Amino acid sequence: MKNVKKYFASALITAAVLASCNPLQLDEVQDPNNPSVGSVANNATPQQIQFLVTGLESRHRGYVTNISQAWNTFGREVWYLNASDPRFQTDWLGQNGRVPDRSYFGFGSTGGGSWATPYQAIKQADVLILAAQNTSLIPETSKSAVRGFAKTIQGYQFMIPANFVYENGIRVDVRDPLNPGPFVPYAQALDAIKAILDEGDADLAAAGTGNFPFILTRGFTGFNTIQGLRSVNRAIAARLNAYRKDWQGVLSALELSFMNLGGPLQIGPSHPYGAAPDIFNPLFYVPDAAINTIIVVHPSMLDDATPGDLRVQNKFFQRTTPVTVTTDAGALVGTHQDARWASNTVSIPFIRNEELILLKAEAHANLNQPALAVEAINIIRNAAGIGEYTGATTTEALIDEILYQRRYSLWAEPWGHRWIDARRYGKLSEIPTSYDGGTVFTQFPHPQAELNWDEYSGD
Template sequence: MKNINSVFVGLLLAMSSCNFFTLDTPNDPNNPSLGSVSQNASRTQVQNLVTGLESRHRDYLFTVTALFGTLGRELWYLNASDPRWQTDWLGMNGRQATVNMFGYLNTYQQPYFAIRQALTVIDAVNNTNTFTTEEKNAISGFSKTLMAYQYLIVAMGQYENGIRIDVKDVQNPGPFLPLAESFTQIKRILDEGNTELGAGGTGNFPLRLTTGFTGNGFGTIAALRQMNRAIAARLAVYRQDWQGALDAVNASFYSATGSLEAGPAHTYGAPPDAFNPLFFVRNAAVSTLVVVHPSVLRDTIAGDARVRTKFFRRTAAVSVTSDGTPLAGQYQDNRYAANTSEIKFFRNEELILIAAEANAQLNKTTEAVAAINRIRTAAGIGNYTGATTKEALIDEILFQRRYSLWAEPWGHRWVDLRRYDRLNATNVDVSLDRGTIFKQLARPQAEINWDEYVKTR
């Protein structure tokens, strides 16, 4: 994939010493200006913008996966060279998630870079005669789908802080909206994207996409609409719109009997592309590594195939000591064969679990148990035999999500526990790291500074 730096044009949201929403003046004469694509852009220029959008779409992945995964104690990112990966992210010795927290800004900054790129794509394609009306709808709908995905990342990190939705004018961004209203606006963007994709024709997407889409069956307009509805299903669960979640699942690429791995992916490659950021050489003698949290291993059901396939047992544990507390991980991620392996950003397995949760919440016990059993059977742990009350089924679903969605590029465990008000020491084991349980991340200082500046100008 062509790196975004070679194709992204103008008006990026940049974290700087001044403010988050600042004009980033291009200083590379080899890169086009915003003006060159805002009116009468060529097909090649829009293609480059879409390629750039795909690249920006994946830039959140390592920090969100590692940080959110750490906060939910599904993993540790052990780093002997810089203890802040442990001390700050785990909240050791009473540390809090403040604006000075180490390394968290990419959970905010990178999604907004992608959102701004999508807005540039939409402006470019809507202000040129190079494309047909159907093609414009398809490209705009695709861009809005990825925008919604990225907004939801920011919302998951900021939570009760709220987020900015209106960022089209970087010199006059909209206000922070409360979480519920942010969800409503993200749904609006998703629905607009779905409608536009629906008006985008019936064939293939009009521009070239990477194999993360085309190689996984998402190169057509119809399949991209299914991807849009999958994201809508995730959002509906967060909004506790259980019927809406089922409706979206049924319109997505969900399959009760199909491959759990089906879904679109982020792609990686050798330079000048980027390597898979979650790949670490198995059993390498290193002091920096993502490791499986000991509580995940402790709580597993014997014979669970997910544990056998996802986790690699090292000959020697990776150990670090931070603030006098020793941390050690014996197991590392085993999901990726190479540093160029793709990473699925949404899978059918999650859709099945969403269907299970929504059905349980709607007291559709038979349907919920059937979905649970699809997951359990695939994991080799047999059918569910527990109680079928709503509470018992939700307990089971959250347990299965913990192992099915471990270290997915989202941080599901932290998000799941929070939305069920279970973000506590009973479910988040801090006994080994002597850390803090964080509910959300801090609003970046640059955002605070910007709003203070606006009050005085």
Template sequence: MKKYNHIQTLFFAGIILFFSACKKDYGNLNGPTVEAYQNNATAAELNNLVSGIESGMRNSIAFYLDDVGTIGREVYRFSPSEPRYVTDLLGANDAELSGSNFYIATPWASRYRVIKNCNVLIDAANSTTLITDAQKKGYIGFAKTIKAHQLLMNLNLTYSNGIRVDVADPDNLGPVVDYDAGLAAILSLLDDAKTDLAGADVQFPLAGFSAFGDAAGLLKFNRALAARVDIYEAKWSDALTALNESFFDLNGDFYTGVNDVFGTGSGDQLNPAFIPQNQNGEVRVAHPSFARDIAANDDRINKTSLRNSTASIPAGLSSNRDVWVYTSSTAPIPVIRNEELILIYAEANIQLNKFSEAIKALNVIRSKHGLGNYGGAQTQAALIEEMLYERRYSLYFEGHRWIDMRRYNKLDELPIDRTGDDVWTEFPLPVTE
């Protein structure tokens, strides 16, 4: 009986031990959690978020380029496993754009994922005490600038269907706002970011920003984006003001700017828009109008390359030129660059009737691409045509043509290849919205 009591005591001692010792929570063993960043994050942790943002900007970027490039009749994307590039995007027969399909759902989600990361960074920077106020402003200014850019990419796709601007609380999302409100919100985000960056200390590493990786550089990048939004909003003199604060340089290298960069490192990405020349099956070829409409001697013809054999699909499309804008699997994709800024300068001046400034800018573009000075009519209409031509070839397959033609109500001028094809104005919102 004594032994019995002994064991009974042990048993109950065991129970007590069990209740006190066994409350375990192992945390996440496979990576950090969002919550962990809200708890006095270190500069290293914030920097990881910054790199995640920069890296995430590249996600599904090829879908965006193919969306804008295909509807803008810059390219065809032939894929045996994915016919929707040539059915839905080109509006073949009865095909329509669907909000449940990859071409809108995937890039849209990728942009908002980056925005989520930006919000995590903003919250983390605001809640930590381990960095100075100036550093804090640097992180926040960067995050807001990128948020604005990512929102703009989605708004470019959905246009009058709008975007959701307030997405800070995933369980309580803000409303979908229309195109004008969306642009206004993007611009105000950029302006906020400008204020932050003005007194900022930027210590975090950036990969694709080259000379614009410090506070002053980020400010220039921010203003370059603002100039782009200004011309979308037809705020022409604002655009010129923004250009002045950006890295706009009439005599500078066209490719100065900020890029999505790619690499072979572990956990890095390869350029998803790169397809080698003369492939069969999976190909991206130039729309036939690209070579047809280009001026003689225009060196921008080299943004495409002549194929060994014509690529065609049974659905009645063919082309003999490969898209050759991104010529290797690690070639960068521009976010915004000086050549676009020069063209924005030209456009704003055309709209403000300062034709000589505009022609000066256009001639910079023309001369560097093997064309003589502009000799056409010096009317606003003629200059707009000229400016759109330069934008078409200078910014080929960088995601602009469709948006430019939409801005100038010229979508009906885009070529229709097959009877029954449509030129879409906008994408529907993803069904999950």
């Protein structure tokens, strides 16, 4: 994080100097998080490119808080208990007939972390690509590397709004913010995202070998080479191909990813956090703290657990005093909290080896290759200390087993895996609502501000 702080500090100093010369000339301020296009569009310096790379990493993690709290609530992996505002419970759990609307609580007028924030990262990547392309101060291989990195992040970020609104569709063509393209259906959006990721992989391949030419944060430790970034790109492509039901595509992507059947399950790139001027890990809560605003383990995760599962032991911390919040449908009691983070500066992985192994199992199951599916499942089961799989090996039985293992292996990760998994296999009705008297949502409408653009932009 020292490098991040150095670049943040340099950006602030540069801004102060420019402001002292001409306080009205704001277009020249070099801010890694909110760069003006004009200041970097022509012959950007390597340092300016570095600012944009660091800024993109920062934008890349902007979705984490909202998705972790909300989507994992939709899938009943967690409850986000908030005694000061009951809407975090009543609205997000769909109590008393509440349904998603265009101004749904907790997402803001533009969709917050589930809509606007991913698009901000996508646009940041566009600025980075433009800056690298239009400068003569870095070599062509570096330009290719930057494009590949930026498109890899874009592919990841586009999947967030796509899964938020689902069949309502998203805009993929947003390069011209004043003239965005139309909404495209979910399947078409996924195909477009695949093209972006494939382009990113090709750009990285054209960059040669060796280290990425700019400094990445510790979130990419172990992946800050060209080959390392390609392996991250392919890991994201494997997740995407599972959503596309391209099972051979999943396996092909995994072959080029960082999947390691014999390696640590935690390995993968992450979102780094730290003290000021950075931000703290938003998922960390002091164990047993006397608070009434906290993410707690959904009780079904405890009730449905396999005895002796080490994931339950390692991820769930039993509180001395439960957290209780009263809602219209009754009291919600959180007996356990998240135990994954040792401190508020621990990085949060955004894709891990454990997920990749489970994707491999899922692909083999869907391709009617049960022996290979079971082999991958057993890697996960043995790591969890629950023994090898002995159930039926029909496709349906194996998918049920894989989805069960994904519940505990990928619990509360900043993606809402269980909500998406249940939806793509037609199992939303299996998500338990008896604990909170709510409903399970299928998808969300476009935020009102997004529709206002189409209605008023021509005026």
